[in-house]
Amino acid sequence: MDLNVTLVLIGVDIPRSGLLRSGYPDPRTGQWVFSPAKTAKSFNPSAVTQTERRFDLVDLAPFDYDSAEGMTAFVQHLAGIEGRLRLLRARPGMLTEGEMPEYLFRRTHGIVGLLKRLIEDGCTEAMESGAEELTPELLSTIQINLGNLDDRDPTAGEIPEVPHNVPVPARKARKKDRNSVFDDRGGSVAGG
Incomplete structure (x- = not known):
């Protein structure tokens, strides 16, 4: 059944949560790859994959500041x-x-x-x-x-480490610009 709807759902550590079967990220595509379904004692051996086949799992890691x-x-x-x-x-x-x-x-x-x-x-x-x-x-x-x-x-991994006591960057001393509108620019002398 195709509903032509895109849903974005957010969760923490979905692969290990039990919501989907175990999988691994394919380094070539970035998509999660799940192992083949095992035959179960169900009348429908494909039933175990019903949930996982409906999603593309996207891993949103923290930003990297090393590159x-x-x-x-x-x-x-x-x-x-x-x-x-x-x-x-x-x-x-x-x-x-x-x-x-x-x-x-x-x-x-x-x-x-x-x-x-x-x-x-x-x-x-x-x-x-x-x-x-x-x-x-x-x-x-x-x-x-x-x-x-x-x-x-x-x-x-549901609680991220929150950094404490991060020093504030030192501000560079900036000399205050002065208004130079009335400065003598050395133009022509009056009356001469």
Whole structure:
């Protein structure tokens, strides 16, 4: 039965969850490959594959910051987020320039969920404080809160490691530009 519908479902450690039979990622295609179905004591030996054949399992690992491609992908992701922020002092490059990408990566280990929490909470703080922009200094005041985790299994990878005490990058001292509108540029002398 083809419903012409695409569903995106999210879960943690699906291959080992028992929802699908065991499988492995094919290094050539990136798709999960499942072992052939074993004949069961069922009247329908293909029944064991009914669930697994309906899905393409996509593994979304954290961003990688060890290669040029990984850094580029992370910065492109930040650019996508940056373009949707509605802070009064938001500017192009706020998340993608200078030390900010590296700082965000160190704070989140490239885990999209932690990045989302940090930026959401940072935006809330930026609006409430009147700063209206995200800076490493402002984000350093935000503790990433994963909420109630009593029902999560840390051994199954359901609770990511949240980095603590990540130092804020040192700001380069920038001399304040002065207004030079009324400076004498050495033009012609009056009356001469």
